[in-house]
Amino acid sequence: MRTAPRACLAPVRGNLVASNPDREETYWCCLRNALGSFGRNGLVPIAGPSHCDRLLAHRSLRGPPNCSKAALSRERSSSRRGTFQRLTVAMTCGRERTEKAYLAAGRRFHHHTQLMSHAHAGLDTALGTSTVSTSVGSMGSVAGQTRGSERRACMKQLLRGLSCLFIGAVVSSAVAEPAAAHDDANTTRYGIVDTGDNFAPFGTSDDGANGFRVFLSSPRHADSGSRGECMNPGRQENVNGRQWNWMAANGNYFGGVYSPSSHGRNIHGRGYNVRVSRNSKDNGYLDTITNSQNYGSHVHVVTHTNANGGCGNAASYFLAMYRGGHANDQGLAQRFYNNMRNVAPGGENIGTDTTWTGGTLAELGRNAPYGDAYIELAFHTNQPAQSWVYYETDPNSWNYGVAIDEHLGYP
Amino acid sequence: MKKLLATITGGLALGLVGGTAFSVGSDLLRSPSEQARASSGTTFDLESVPGFGRSAIAMARDDQVAAYQAYQREKTVAKCMSAAGFDYAVNLRYPVDALEGLSVATVEADAHLRARAGESASATNARYVGALPAARRDAYYKTLLGESAQDVDFFEKHKGQIPPGRNPDTFATGGCQGRAMTEVGRVWDLRDQLARDWDAVRAQARNSKAVAQATENLTTCAAELGFPGVTGPWSLDEAARTGSVSVETINTVEQRCLPAWQAADLDALKQHEERFVEDHRGELTSQIKRFGGLLEQSRVDLGFAQVVANEIALQGE
Numbered sequence: 001m002r003t004a005p006r007a008c009l010a011p012v013r014g015n016l017v018a019s020n021p022d023r024e025e026t027y028w029c030c031l032r033n034a035l036g037s038f039g040r041n042g043l044v045p046i047a048g049p050s051h052c053d054r055l056l057a058h059r060s061l062r063g064p065p066n067c068s069k070a071a072l073s074r075e076r077s078s079s080r081r082g083t084f085q086r087l088t089v090a091m092t093c094g095r096e097r098t099e100k101a102y103l104a105a106g107r108r109f110h111h112h113t114q115l116m117s118h119a120h121a122g123l124d125t126a127l128g129t130s131t132v133s134t135s136v137g138s139m140g141s142v143a144g145q146t147r148g149s150e151r152r153a154c155m156k157q158l159l160r161g162l163s164c165l166f167i168g169a170v171v172s173s174a175v176a177e178p179a180a181a182h183d184d185a186n187t188t189r190y191g192i193v194d195t196g197d198n199f200a201p202f203g204t205s206d207d208g209a210n211g212f213r214v215f216l217s218s219p220r221h222a223d224s225g226s227r228g229e230c231m232n233p234g235r236q237e238n239v240n241g242r243q244w245n246w247m248a249a250n251g252n253y254f255g256g257v258y259s260p261s262s263h264g265r266n267i268h269g270r271g272y273n274v275r276v277s278r279n280s281k282d283n284g285y286l287d288t289i290t291n292s293q294n295y296g297s298h299v300h301v302v303t304h305t306n307a308n309g310g311c312g313n314a315a316s317y318f319l320a321m322y323r324g325g326h327a328n329d330q331g332l333a334q335r336f337y338n339n340m341r342n343v344a345p346g347g348e349n350i351g352t353d354t355t356w357t358g359g360t361l362a363e364l365g366r367n368a369p370y371g372d373a374y375i376e377l378a379f380h381t382n383q384p385a386q387s388w389v390y391y392e393t394d395p396n397s398w399n400y401g402v403a404i405d406e407h408l409g410y411p
Numbered sequence: 412m413k414k415l416l417a418t419i420t421g422g423l424a425l426g427l428v429g430g431t432a433f434s435v436g437s438d439l440l441r442s443p444s445e446q447a448r449a450s451s452g453t454t455f456d457l458e459s460v461p462g463f464g465r466s467a468i469a470m471a472r473d474d475q476v477a478a479y480q481a482y483q484r485e486k487t488v489a490k491c492m493s494a495a496g497f498d499y500a501v502n503l504r505y506p507v508d509a510l511e512g513l514s515v516a517t518v519e520a521d522a523h524l525r526a527r528a529g530e531s532a533s534a535t536n537a538r539y540v541g542a543l544p545a546a547r548r549d550a551y552y553k554t555l556l557g558e559s560a561q562d563v564d565f566f567e568k569h570k571g572q573i574p575p576g577r578n579p580d581t582f583a584t585g586g587c588q589g590r591a592m593t594e595v596g597r598v599w600d601l602r603d604q605l606a607r608d609w610d611a612v613r614a615q616a617r618n619s620k621a622v623a624q625a626t627e628n629l630t631t632c633a634a635e636l637g638f639p640g641v642t643g644p645w646s647l648d649e650a651a652r653t654g655s656v657s658v659e660t661i662n663t664v665e666q667r668c669l670p671a672w673q674a675a676d677l678d679a680l681k682q683h684e685e686r687f688v689e690d691h692r693g694e695l696t697s698q699i700k701r702f703g704g705l706l707e708q709s710r711v712d713l714g715f716a717q718v719v720a721n722e723i724a725l726q727g728e
Binding site: 197200202208254293359402 | 462463464465466467469470473477478480481502504505506531533537556566567569570571572573575579580582583588597598599602603606610613614617643644645647648650651652654658661662665666673677725
């Protein structure tokens with residue numbers, strides 16, 4: 001059985017695990033998830049847990065970086081250090097607020113030139129010589145301060161035949177680039193997150209926007225973590241559901257293969273605007289429905305993991321539920337069933353909520369115009385199934401996009 | 412606050428929305444009177460109708476209007492709850508990051524600069540209702556949702572399951588929230604009402620001669636690359652699912668062959684869209700008039716800007 005790489009669990013000075021034990025992952029894996037996949041120019045594509053090992057093996061990331069002023073000054077002035085290295089050092093040595101700002105910046109500005117600006121600024125902050133205001137995470141203020149340098153750097157790259165992106169214009173490249181998610185929320189893929197994430201089509205690796213909106217609802221059980229979840233490995237149910245939704249919305253696998261330029265790799269790549277809900281531990285099911293109604297979602301898809309007693313239970317199947325008498329709901333659920341039945345572990349079932357739960361589920365009454373579906377991916381009380389969710393979300397979540405496209409007729 | 416006001420009333424800042432630059436004066440963001448004049452005589456673009464946006468900028472416009480309506484509904488709820496003697500914090504319940512491209516950028520900067528602290532509206536409301544004695548708590552939920560505290564407790568305890576014997580389509584749709592939804596409505600309502608008609612348009616476009624020709628070209632192009640039988644993007648998904656063709660080959664077909672088919676498909680859709688607009692001219696014109704005004708209003712409503720700024724600030728904390 002695979003386990004999380006030991007190196008990823010090692011505490012590093014300044015990392016969030018040391019200061020916040022509730023975080024489920026190390027600083028480095030959090031960084032990976034926050035910044036997503038990287039492009040060219042010295043940055044490293046992120047694909048799977050083994051990348052944590054490879055990153056940590058990199059000389060610049062082995063163990064705690066040297067946060068002395070002299071070392072940081074050398075870091076800032078070194079022309080041989082890549083952006084990623086600068087950013088990680090800045091974020092490790094900087095204050096937590098700086099880190100959050102740079103995580104947010106990494107999510108908004110998906111080009112290394114802009115990341116480099118923030119890395120420099122972060123080192124300034126760590127050195128106590130910051131010339132950047134505390135609104136460094138703000139698109140407006142940072143763009144205003146760095147736009148000139150960004151444009152110059154961008155033009156240099158153009159001359160080298162590379163593509164680049166800066167605020168105000170998009171320069172297309174001859175080769176399709178990995179698209180960036182347009183998510184400005186300062187969230188991580190794992191963990192309990194009290195805000196939603198928005199993704200939209202962007203760049204040459206996404207289809208053009210088709211005008212359809214998808215709402216992916218994540219669990220909001222107040223007792224998440226105490227619902228019999230197996231943990232060797234495994235995550236609490238609220239995280240299971242949201243991280244699957246997050247990858248379905250923004251993943252980089254297609255056909256089980258890491259393929260960051262495939263339009264079919266995730267839902268926004270297929271041309272949809274997609275919203276991944278928060279997964280707060282507050283029983284906020286009505287709040288989620290209201291969010292979905294406000295957002296104007298065309299389809300409403302709920303993703304949970306199932307439970308039967310405690311960890312060690314034998315029950316294991318995929319389940320797609322719909323509201324009886326609602327043809328759109330049934331059609332949507334059927335598409336998920338068709339696409340997930342040979343992917344998810346254990347058996348496969350489809351039926352109404354009254355049949356499978358003995359009652360009616362409010363989220364199947366959201367009445368999105370093209371249907372609501374309630375998905376129980378797998379049983380988190382069954383260790384092999386829970387392990388599947390833990391390890392196999394990345395290469396399999398693209399199937400959600402197929403189900404949605406098939407249901408809506410590839411708009 | 413002056414900075415906020417200057418930004419909002421000064422119109423849209425040059426910014427980036429979903430990868431596309433936009434600026435003040437975009438056709439999609441014309442004043443209601445301008446849009447109404449444009450729609451009165453000749454055929455107008457469906458994109459110009461709030462709620463029917465497809466492009467990034469039109470989606471951003473629709474997000475702004477929808478979020479503003481969510482705010483208006485919450486203000487209505489707060490007033491309704493106050494009249495019944497209850498406190499209620501306006502809870503936007505809209506993805507504020509979807510508003511990034513319009514007048515929110517400087518709002519966000521301002522929020523960061525103010526370093527606003529505090530809890531979210533949902534936390535405030537949860538804390539308030541949690542502290543109420545049983546009888547008041549029951550009255551709170553009946554006023555807010557039209558449901559008893561007992562039924563709300565059942566609902567939460569049973570993970571979103573509606574209490575037995577209750578109509579699932581009407582549970583928690585009453586009270587102040589239900590009235591607010593009826594009074595304010597949503598920019599999406601007309602879009603949802605016309606969904607079936609729009610589906611017919613999409614089907615006609617997809618079955619057009621132009622798309623049929625494009626499909627033949629696609630099939631030929633893909634076959635030349637070693638991927639036979641391709642008739643549309645669904646063929647790529649099927650191949651990926653079965654493993655019948657390598658992902659590399661699928662990607663090559665996607666990059667070299669599919670774009671022409673997609674362009675033809677979109678052209679066909681836009682041509683058939685004209686008929687849809689004609690068939691529903693009255694409703695669509697009314698939609699432009701009603702929601703164009705709302706868009707303008709949202710740009711100068713400082714209460715709305717404040718709520719959005721707070722939400723963004725909370726996201727960053």
